[in-house]
Amino acid sequence: MFIDTSLTPLQLEHDAIRVATLAAQKTSRLLHRWKSTDGAPVITVAGRYGSRSWTNWTQGFLYGNGLLAFEIAGDTALFDQARQLILSEMADHLTHIGVHDHGFNCVSTYGNLRRLMRLGRVDFNPWEMAVYETALRVSGAVQASRWTQLPDGFGYIYSFNGAHSLFVDTFRTLRICDLAHQLGHTLHGEQDRHINLLDRVLRHAITSSRYNVYYGEGRDLYDTTGRTVHEAVFNPASGAFRCPSTQQGYSPFTTWTRGLAWAMLGATEQIEFLQSLPADAAPEITSQAIKVLYKTARATCDFYLTEAAASDGICYWDTGAPGIAKLGDWKSRPADPYNDCEPVDSSASAIAAQALLRMGHIADNEGHHYVSAGLSIARTLFKEPYLSTEANHEGLLLHSIYHRPNNWDYAPIAGLVPYGESSMWGDYHLLELALLITRAAKGQHYTFFE
DSSP, rough: OOOOOOHHHHHHHHHHHHHHHHHHHHHHHHHHHOOGOOOOOEEEEEEEOOOSSSSOOSHHHHHHHHHHHHHHOOOHHHHHHHHHOOOOHHHHHOOOOOOOOOOHHTIIIIIIIHHHHHTTTSSOHHHHHHHEEEEEEHHHHHHHHHEEOTTTTEEEEOOOTTTTTTEETHHHHHHHHHHHHHHHHHOOOOOOOEEHHHHHHHHHHHEEEEHOOOSSOSSTTTTTTOBBOEEEOOOOOTEEEEEEOOOOOOOSOOHHHHHHHHHHHHHHHHHHHHHSSSSGOTTTHHHHHHHHHHHHHHHHHHHHHIBBOOOOBBBSSSSSGGGGGGGGGGGGSSSOTTOOSBBHHHHHHHHHHHHHHHHHHHHHHTTTHHHHHHHHHHHHHTTTTTBBBOOTTTSSSSSSSTTTTTTTTTSSSTOOOOOSSBHHEEEHHHHHHHHHHHHHHHHOOOTTTT
């Protein structure tokens, strides 16, 4: 990847605000069209959002888009609309015991509402704040209760596939448990056993770092430093690790790039959160977790830059997808979303760009390198052909991929690869990236726990 070391957040501030302005317009139109009985918007087909059954993990992004667009560009009417919909539509997610996605749905909604009120961006109301904070406590505890215990004292929050399944995605959803812990919440188990939510976060993070991420230590023949695997499979009866697996990648021995990006962002955000805690408020395992998380963050960020990204910082959907070989020396030139071999995944690039900026924030000597890389990717995503500027296209970030193996993504030309479509998580993470950059342009830093 070509990294422009001369870029600064201030140079991209105007483009970031333009992204938010477009997002406000598109989100407002979508909220007026969409009915909750339709489910949740997931991906676009020919520019129009529709639902796609698996789990309802994207509804919070829809309303979160309105909150972030307000925060960056100041659309108060959109904020009011999104806030009202969160209060009326999101309660079911708080007690959804069947998913690992609480950090997606509830931090993007209740978490952002709380954060905006704490920052003084909206008027403080003690009863509203109590609602937001109670919601975050409940959601974090429910997520943490989905626990598979391993014999070594560690364990993981298992995916919707069942107790045997550890998804790399969950790295990014851990932040709901962080917020619940920050609010002083404790999970109560059988016989009133008190379960420290942050301790559970850290044990999950260490387990996921061990089994969803590779470090070139010879775990198998395909052990390349920084590579990730979507799913780690365990025997829940004995706790024995069985095998790497995948749901959305090409294979367990290639790297699904959105999973890679989830690990990058989850690890860097966790480090930021842990560094914010008073020393006497952290579990004993914290120092071990920080060491592991730094190793994970550095390995995955470096893998993205050297193995996953084309010269403009955009990645294809899986580093080992069979059509990649037909693209020749693809790393030496900008990604081509219109090629006829394999699709790019701009949503993975948006998530990765934010992770690189956060890596730059926590790194010491190499911070500028990672910041420049994140800004270089953002510069690409903030413009055409990735930014959706057409009013009749409901998405914000073009060329996003959901589930390539299941053929869930719309291809405009039958028989060729998907391109030109958006996803609700891609739009949301492009806005998070824009918020991070507009705050950095003012010498500030945005975190989910501020």
